[in-house]
Amino acid sequence: MSLAIALVAVLIVALGAGWAAYAHAGRLRAGSRLNSLPLYHGGYAALWAAIPALLILAAWAPIQSRLVDQSVLSSPEGLALPPSIMQREAILSEAREIAAGEREQGFNPESSTIAPRIHAAHSLYSAMGGGVALLVALGGGVLAYRRSAPQFRARNGVERWVMVVLFAASLIAILTTLGILLSLMFESLRFFRMVPPQSFLFGLEWSPQTAIRADQAGSSGAFGSIPLMWGTFFIGAIIAMLVAIPLGLMSAIYLTQYAPPRLRSWLKPILEILAGVPTVVYGYFAALTVAPVVRDFGLSLGVKSASSESALAAGLVMGVMIIPFISSMADDSIAAVPQSMRDGSLALGATTSETIRKVLLPAAIPGVMGGILLAVSRAIGETMIVVMAAGLSANLTANPFASVTTVTVQIVQLLTGDQEFDSAKTLAAFALGLALFLITLLLNLIALHIVRRYREQYE
Amino acid sequence: MTDVRTDIPASATAKPGARWRDAAASRRVRRRYVVERWFRAAGLLAIGISVLFLAFLLYSMGSKGLGGFVHYEARLPIEFAKTDLFLDPATLRAPDANQKVRAADLEGAIATAAKAAYGAEAEQMFSEAASYSLADQIVRNPDMLNGSSQVWLPVSSRIDIAAKQEGDAASEKLVSLLKQRGALRSAFNTTFLTASDATDPSAVGVWGALKGTFFTILVTMALAFPVGVLAAVYLEEFAPRNRWTDAIEVSINNLAAVPSIIFGLLGLAVFLNVMNLPRSAPLVGGMTLALMTMPVIVIAGRNAIKTVPPSIRDAALGVGASKMQVTFHHVLPLALPGILTGTIIGVARALGETAPLLMIGMRAFIAAPPGGIADSATVLPVQIFLWSDEVDRGFVEKTSAAIIVLLLFMLLMNGLAIYLRNRFERRW
Numbered sequence: 001m002s003l004a005i006a007l008v009a010v011l012i013v014a015l016g017a018g019w020a021a022y023a024h025a026g027r028l029r030a031g032s033r034l035n036s037l038p039l040y041h042g043g044y045a046a047l048w049a050a051i052p053a054l055l056i057l058a059a060w061a062p063i064q065s066r067l068v069d070q071s072v073l074s075s076p077e078g079l080a081l082p083p084s085i086m087q088r089e090a091i092l093s094e095a096r097e098i099a100a101g102e103r104e105q106g107f108n109p110e111s112s113t114i115a116p117r118i119h120a121a122h123s124l125y126s127a128m129g130g131g132v133a134l135l136v137a138l139g140g141g142v143l144a145y146r147r148s149a150p151q152f153r154a155r156n157g158v159e160r161w162v163m164v165v166l167f168a169a170s171l172i173a174i175l176t177t178l179g180i181l182l183s184l185m186f187e188s189l190r191f192f193r194m195v196p197p198q199s200f201l202f203g204l205e206w207s208p209q210t211a212i213r214a215d216q217a218g219s220s221g222a223f224g225s226i227p228l229m230w231g232t233f234f235i236g237a238i239i240a241m242l243v244a245i246p247l248g249l250m251s252a253i254y255l256t257q258y259a260p261p262r263l264r265s266w267l268k269p270i271l272e273i274l275a276g277v278p279t280v281v282y283g284y285f286a287a288l289t290v291a292p293v294v295r296d297f298g299l300s301l302g303v304k305s306a307s308s309e310s311a312l313a314a315g316l317v318m319g320v321m322i323i324p325f326i327s328s329m330a331d332d333s334i335a336a337v338p339q340s341m342r343d344g345s346l347a348l349g350a351t352t353s354e355t356i357r358k359v360l361l362p363a364a365i366p367g368v369m370g371g372i373l374l375a376v377s378r379a380i381g382e383t384m385i386v387v388m389a390a391g392l393s394a395n396l397t398a399n400p401f402a403s404v405t406t407v408t409v410q411i412v413q414l415l416t417g418d419q420e421f422d423s424a425k426t427l428a429a430f431a432l433g434l435a436l437f438l439i440t441l442l443l444n445l446i447a448l449h450i451v452r453r454y455r456e457q458y459e
Numbered sequence: 460m461t462d463v464r465t466d467i468p469a470s471a472t473a474k475p476g477a478r479w480r481d482a483a484a485s486r487r488v489r490r491r492y493v494v495e496r497w498f499r500a501a502g503l504l505a506i507g508i509s510v511l512f513l514a515f516l517l518y519s520m521g522s523k524g525l526g527g528f529v530h531y532e533a534r535l536p537i538e539f540a541k542t543d544l545f546l547d548p549a550t551l552r553a554p555d556a557n558q559k560v561r562a563a564d565l566e567g568a569i570a571t572a573a574k575a576a577y578g579a580e581a582e583q584m585f586s587e588a589a590s591y592s593l594a595d596q597i598v599r600n601p602d603m604l605n606g607s608s609q610v611w612l613p614v615s616s617r618i619d620i621a622a623k624q625e626g627d628a629a630s631e632k633l634v635s636l637l638k639q640r641g642a643l644r645s646a647f648n649t650t651f652l653t654a655s656d657a658t659d660p661s662a663v664g665v666w667g668a669l670k671g672t673f674f675t676i677l678v679t680m681a682l683a684f685p686v687g688v689l690a691a692v693y694l695e696e697f698a699p700r701n702r703w704t705d706a707i708e709v710s711i712n713n714l715a716a717v718p719s720i721i722f723g724l725l726g727l728a729v730f731l732n733v734m735n736l737p738r739s740a741p742l743v744g745g746m747t748l749a750l751m752t753m754p755v756i757v758i759a760g761r762n763a764i765k766t767v768p769p770s771i772r773d774a775a776l777g778v779g780a781s782k783m784q785v786t787f788h789h790v791l792p793l794a795l796p797g798i799l800t801g802t803i804i805g806v807a808r809a810l811g812e813t814a815p816l817l818m819i820g821m822r823a824f825i826a827a828p829p830g831g832i833a834d835s836a837t838v839l840p841v842q843i844f845l846w847s848d849e850v851d852r853g854f855v856e857k858t859s860a861a862i863i864v865l866l867l868f869m870l871l872m873n874g875l876a877i878y879l880r881n882r883f884e885r886r887w
Contacts, residue, residue: 166692173711176710176725177713180717180722184721186728250501250504254505274509284847288847320509351495378718380718381719415818430728433724440721
């Protein structure tokens with residue numbers, strides 16, 4: 001908690017320094033012409049007081065929690081804790097909560113004995129970090145204040161800091177990408193130490209339930225990802241696309257080439273609503289309304305294995321979800337074809353549909369392909385529809401009425417059940433996440449490349 | 460249109476034109492027009508299917524969910540003197556009356572009274588929410604404890620289903636008995652808007668989930684909006700063309716297309732396991748969604764900044780403003796409506812997101828609304844997912860009703876975005 005106090009103190013110091021510099025510059029102004037407005041003098045001092053100190057606080061917070069853990073574990077009470085990492089973590093996290101006053105007592109009696117230790121270490125280290133940050137804030141404020149003089153270019157100083165802040169904000173995107181890659185890779189490496197990569201990549205059987213007791217039946221703990229990859233591909237790239245590509249493309253053609261403006265002004269928002277419906281709603285609709293119809297249809301066709309959780313139900317609804325996406329991508333690509341090509345075709349006597357099929361679409365095909373790849377990437381990363389409608393059994397089947405499972409379903413399943421800390425089962429979710437991330441990354445990069453190259457052609 | 464005319468009078472065409480009018484040519488032309496009509500019809504059909512699907516989806520949610528906003532109440536004659544409640548009306552005028560009444564065994568009293576009035580079958584006919592409702596009525600009017608009175612209380616989910624559609628035989632019998640005595644009426648279900656999650660479907664509500672959603676979105680906005688706008692400003696106005704900028708651009712475009720569940724994994728690995736932030740809290744949910752929303756805001760922001768004409772920048776530079784002043788005094792205010800529109804659309808998407816929040820544990824059963832961003836909470840989409848998993852039939856209409864609430868919120872936000880776009884967007 002005292003880091004929060006240090007934060008407030010730093011901000012107060014910054015405000016104070018800013019105000020002092022502002023007042024000082026105001027007094028200077030009475031004597032001579034200033035290079036920068038007093039407000040910039042104030043801002044300069046405040047920024048110099050606040051930013052370095054805040055950076056120190058931000059860097060200190062994670063270091064501090066490490067230091068607290070270390071000092072607690074090396075204390076006599078800490079050394080008495082059970083050696084298993086899992087138990088130790090559980091006790092530590094309870095003790096942390098007790099020390100922070102969030103709860104009275106833990107399930108483990110040890111947590112109460114080490115809670116005071118944590119509290120003491122926490123106060124010591126946060127006093128250290130907070131004190132240093134406060135000193136830096138004071139130092140920065142005083143130095144900046146002493147620089148204010150009539151000729152001092154305070155505005156340029158402020159703008160340099162603003163530039164740093166702007167750059168830092170844009171860096172967050174890279175940090176997020178790196179964070180995703182590193183965290184997924186780190187956990188995946190731990191997974192591949194337990195399960196060899198080739199049996200993950202090429203294994204044909206997926207049953208992540210590892211036996212807890214030796215005499216348990218049916219728990220082989222196989223981590224072959226092929227059935228999941230197939231299920232993902234089957235639902236997202238085959239069934240959904242069979243629905244979405246024709247419907248999306250024809251919708252875009254009708255909207256851009258045929259529809260009268262009044263009708264278009266009604267239809268476009270409707271498609272936007274379709275795109276804005278939350279996926280959990282689609283999932284509920286798929287499971288409750290579409291799936292029974294699909295199962296009955298399958299049974300009436302004589303498919304005995306027709307399941308109430310089928311690839312077809314999930315794929316159909318997912319396809320409808322993707323329609324607006326494909327439609328808007330196709331819309332953009334068709335609109336990018338130069339008007340002269342269209343006029344030329346019509347002038348030769350071609351009908352509108354002939355112009356569309358033989359001139360506009362071939363010219364727009366790269367953009368449409370890029371859009372379809374993005375749509376596939378979105379479909380295979382989609383989670384809620386398949387979680388609610390596709391089922392859990394990892395079947396390697398091409399029967400659309402059977403239940404299949406996907407990568408995203410298994411990630412949710414592995415991470416939301418009863419979690420065993422550090423087990424292969426939990427870590428497998430991160431390996432699946434890494435695979436999903438890499439596949440979608442590849443699809444996105446190819447698609448963006450195609451779209452960008454195509455755009456340059458006509459501009 | 461570029462029709463091939465088939466009705467040109469013979470005098471107007473010389474002999475070479477004659478082959479445009481023979482039977483084979485007319486057939487070809489007719490066939491081309493047939494194809495044209497079919498193509499056009501196919502287009503209309505394609506978009507019609509989307510519209511019909513949306514209409515069917517909304518109708519199906521509406522028809523199932525509207526019932527969730529209405530519940531049945533039954534009249535219960537209850538003689539407080541004969542119950543063992545030991546509540547004295549005189550002491551109930553103090554401010555702590557609420558606690559006192561809730562501490563009493565109202566459920567037992569209700570069950571006994573129901574058994575006395577409608578037979579042994581009726582002992583469990585009232586909802587869990589009935590005791591809260593009775594408590595409120597007692598606090599409002601303590602004098603009802605003297606003597607006997609008639610109170611209207613919400614019935615249990617089993618009876619509610621029997622009254623609305625078809626239930627099991629015992630419940631149907633009880634419903635017809637209640638109807639006969641005029642002791643059953645339908646009323647607006649205020650519980651659904653004021654309560655939180657519960658195990659009894661007739662006592663559940665969306666208030667807790669709405670509050671959780673509010674805190675989560677608050678954190679998302681507070682983080683994603685400033686960072687997104689500043690990043691957009693940097694990339695559009697200041698960034699030099701070099702490798703760094705290219706890398707930033709590629710990662711932003713890519714992040715906008717990364718599956719949302721991956722952000723959930725990131726949140727789990729970094730915010731929970733490394734930074735030890737509280738599990739299931741709106742704070743962590745908001746941070747995760749902020750990472751997801753930020754690229755959307757950056758892309759929208761860049762497009763909005765691009766549309767501000769260079770003449771504005773040139774004019775400001777011409778009167779001596781610095782580059783920073785041009786950006787923050789002129790370009791950004793003019794681009795703000797566009798940025799806000801993009802932000803609202805991005806936040807609306809985050810509002811409907813479920814998968815990443817499942818990863819960071821916002822799926823726990825939470826019966827009390829959260830008091831702040833660090834409390835355990837759930838959000839509306841996750842609540843819908845949790846209820847959809849329940850076996851009890853009473854949850855079907857509650858799930859659909861919650862979906863109606865969620866869709867209304869989405870509609871509201873998207874409507875706001877469209878309004879902002881139409882009202883403030885300038886064409887230069």
